[in-house]
Amino acid sequence: MATALAQTPLHDWHASHGGRMVDFAGWSMPVQYTSIVAEHSATRNAASLFDISHMGRLRFDGPGAPGFLDSVVTRRVTDQQPGQIRYALVTNADGGILDDVLVYHLQDAGGGSYWLMVVNASNRAKIVDFLQPQLPLAFDVDMSDVTHDWAMIAVQGPRALELAQPLVELPLDTLKYYHGAETRIAGHGGIVSRTGYTGEDGCEIIVGARAVAGVWQSLVDAGAMAAGLGARDTLRLEAGMPLYGHELSEAIDPFQAGLDFAVNLKDRTFTGHDALVRLKQQTGRPQRVGLVVTGKRVPREGFPILSAGNVVGSVTSGTFSPTLEQSIAMGYVAPEFAAVGTELAIDVRGRAESAHVVPLPFYRRTTKGTRT
Numbered sequence: 001m002a003t004a005l006a007q008t009p010l011h012d013w014h015a016s017h018g019g020r021m022v023d024f025a026g027w028s029m030p031v032q033y034t035s036i037v038a039e040h041s042a043t044r045n046a047a048s049l050f051d052i053s054h055m056g057r058l059r060f061d062g063p064g065a066p067g068f069l070d071s072v073v074t075r076r077v078t079d080q081q082p083g084q085i086r087y088a089l090v091t092n093a094d095g096g097i098l099d100d101v102l103v104y105h106l107q108d109a110g111g112g113s114y115w116l117m118v119v120n121a122s123n124r125a126k127i128v129d130f131l132q133p134q135l136p137l138a139f140d141v142d143m144s145d146v147t148h149d150w151a152m153i154a155v156q157g158p159r160a161l162e163l164a165q166p167l168v169e170l171p172l173d174t175l176k177y178y179h180g181a182e183t184r185i186a187g188h189g190g191i192v193s194r195t196g197y198t199g200e201d202g203c204e205i206i207v208g209a210r211a212v213a214g215v216w217q218s219l220v221d222a223g224a225m226a227a228g229l230g231a232r233d234t235l236r237l238e239a240g241m242p243l244y245g246h247e248l249s250e251a252i253d254p255f256q257a258g259l260d261f262a263v264n265l266k267d268r269t270f271t272g273h274d275a276l277v278r279l280k281q282q283t284g285r286p287q288r289v290g291l292v293v294t295g296k297r298v299p300r301e302g303f304p305i306l307s308a309g310n311v312v313g314s315v316t317s318g319t320f321s322p323t324l325e326q327s328i329a330m331g332y333v334a335p336e337f338a339a340v341g342t343e344l345a346i347d348v349r350g351r352a353e354s355a356h357v358v359p360l361p362f363y364r365r366t367t368k369g370t371r372t
Contacts, residue, residue, distance in 0.1 A: 008053035009151045009209040010216055019228060025122035027054040030228040039227035040234050040322045043198050047157035048227040049219050052204070053212070056124030057146050058131075060115040064141035069103060069115060071138075072131060072271055074254060076264040077115075082107045085178045085193055089254055089262055090119075090127060091272030095279050096250035097257070098130060099123040100242070104180055106191065116191075118152075120244045151212035153205050155224055156235075158365075160202035163222040167215060168192050172203060180204075186215045197232065199239025199363055234319050237328065240290060240361030246301060246316045247288055247330055253279050256332065258288050258360070286313055286332035290362055293327035293346060294354040296320065304347040305331050305355075312337045315346060321362065328362050329355070 005028040019030030042048045075088035090098040104116035161172045170183035180193030190207035299318035304311045313333030345352040
């Protein structure tokens with residue numbers, strides 16, 4: 001018997017407003033409403049709205065929380081101040097990537113401190129299974145999975161903060177990139193963060209599952225376009241952001257993926273630390289690169305990357321970029337072919353299409369935020 005797909009609190013809204021629903025990591029999610037290009041363009045030029053309630057949300061309480069998290073992620077968190085959010089990785093003992101996550105350090109209304117880890121939907125069960133056996137060994141920390149109790153939406157684009165501000169008590173223009181805070185959202189308690197997965201400015205909002213429908217509808221009424229997974233994928237690819245299951249996996253380590261900034265090895269230890277110390281010194285592994293294709297044929301995951309007719313790597317993600325109006329891809333190639341400007345080709349269904357290595361990201365907005 002087929003297992004029923006999980007539904008976000010906004011499922012009925014999606015289904016009744018033209019969302020084409022698909023199975024994504026065991027969740028029924030909208031891949032698009034009108035067209036991927038229209039939703040993509042709305043994000044780049046105005047504002048769009050994504051339901052990301054399928055992402056896992058794990059809460060950590062207790063004075064031992066920062067030390068526990070510091071022992072399981074690649075990024076140092078013990079010096080993370082309230083309000084700061086850090087991109088990090090969870091690795092296995094061999095240094096392979098179990099997931100890429102966001103770690104939030106937050107304060108509640110009474111001044112108490114707690115932590116959140118936002119994980120990929122496809123990896124939530126895996127990460128919970130990874131963390132639970134380690135909790136009894138930690139001092140004074142409790143973990144709770146609040147994925148189904150809370151909802152999460154992303155407002156992204158040049159007008160995102162303008163449209164979200166009337167609903168959010170906290171002045172959004174005072175919130176730094178990769179920072180977040182508890183605040184009132186449409187009269188409800190919630191969390192707002194200056195984060196996103198599109199390459200645009202914007203914010204992500206966490207509220208109770210029963211409150212999110214009103215928040216969502218208010219943002220649609222204000223002019224944000226509902227967007228699905230299809231546009232989310234083309235946007236993140238233009239922004240050069242890796243996706244788990246494509247650019248990231250347990251067979252890939254952070255240094256191959258170009259995520260050195262998210263690994264702090266000095267004066268600390270965590271699962272995979274010793275393996276990563278060794279891997280950092282090894283230079284022969286395939287490296288993640290960005291590729292621009294000369295023609296308009298679209299490379300897809302698994303297509304071979306060629307040099308002089310020989311396979312030197314493979315594509316992990318590819319699309320026709322609506323913003324750049326050209327075909328782009330990310331993939332892994334042998335290190336001697338990873339330098340910017342290297343001329344290569346991609347085997348697109350039996351025909352070699354010229355391509356060359358370019359710096360990532362493919363697209364960068366004019367006003368740039370930075371991860372902290």
